[in-house]
Amino acid sequence: MNFEIAGSKIYYSIHTGVPVLGDFNITETLVVSWIVMAIITLLCIFLTRNMSVENISKRQAVAEMIVEAANNLVRSNTGSNRFDWLIPLVAAIFSTSIISNLICLVGLRSPTADLSTEAAWAVVVFIIITGCKIKAGGIGGYLKGFTTPIAVMTPFNILSELATPVSMACRHFGNILSGIVIDGLIYAALAIASSAIFGAIPGAVGDFLSQIPILSVGIPAVLGFYFDWFTGCMQAFIFSMLTIMYIANAAEG
Secondary structure (H helix, E strand, O other), rough: OOEEOOOEEEEEEEOOEEEEEEOEEOHHHOOOOOOOHHHHHHHHHOOOOOOOOOOOOHHHHHHHHHHHHHHHHHHHHHHHOOOHHHHHHHHHEEEEHHHHHHHHOOOOOOOOHHHHHHHHHHHHHHHHHHHHHHHHHHHHHHHHHHHHHOHHHHHHHHHHHHHHHOOOOOOOHHHHHHHHHHHHHHHHHHHHHHHHHHHOOOHHHHHHHHHOHHHHHHHHHHHHHHHHHHHHHHHHHHHHHHHHHHHHHHHHH
């Protein structure tokens, strides 16, 4: 099925069930990622409107608090202000990660439950790490590092280097996806238990109550506090911390 919109071909793939724009698949992850970026953009505009030096508004106070937190996070873990150029990157990764992780609370699927999201972040960080290593020791020094302590270790050192982005992406992805899977299993198990317990009541009352997943109300919300809120915030913090430490260590040579 094909549609022509503003000169661009948009069609719905009958094979994959995914809308397609030209050569690009418009997946749920992509759409929700756009929503996350829109939320961050609108939030930044809202917090930074009508800024002043004196008699600042509550919005500006919140904006300054966020900026100060980002500054402290980078500077306290690098020991100096020479890595201040990292602050916008870390702030962008942290804000995108935490909103992507928590957006499932409103019924949308977290983009971070798709490995391609974390893989993209990890590749960007890996490129910066490699650039810092080359800048610190030169191309020769960077390549020589793969032969230490002895040349026979070169293949293992290369694998260790490539393992950095893989571990960063898979750690974040695995924790978020596992939380979503566990939440789904809990909902399903409580619905089955609710049907079995209330279905034991004889008569029409039991038949009616067995159709309502009563036990699925309340209990998953308590567990979701850990799997959604705590895990989502922790994974955003951990990914940001790894970004800071890996890049700082690479720049130190």
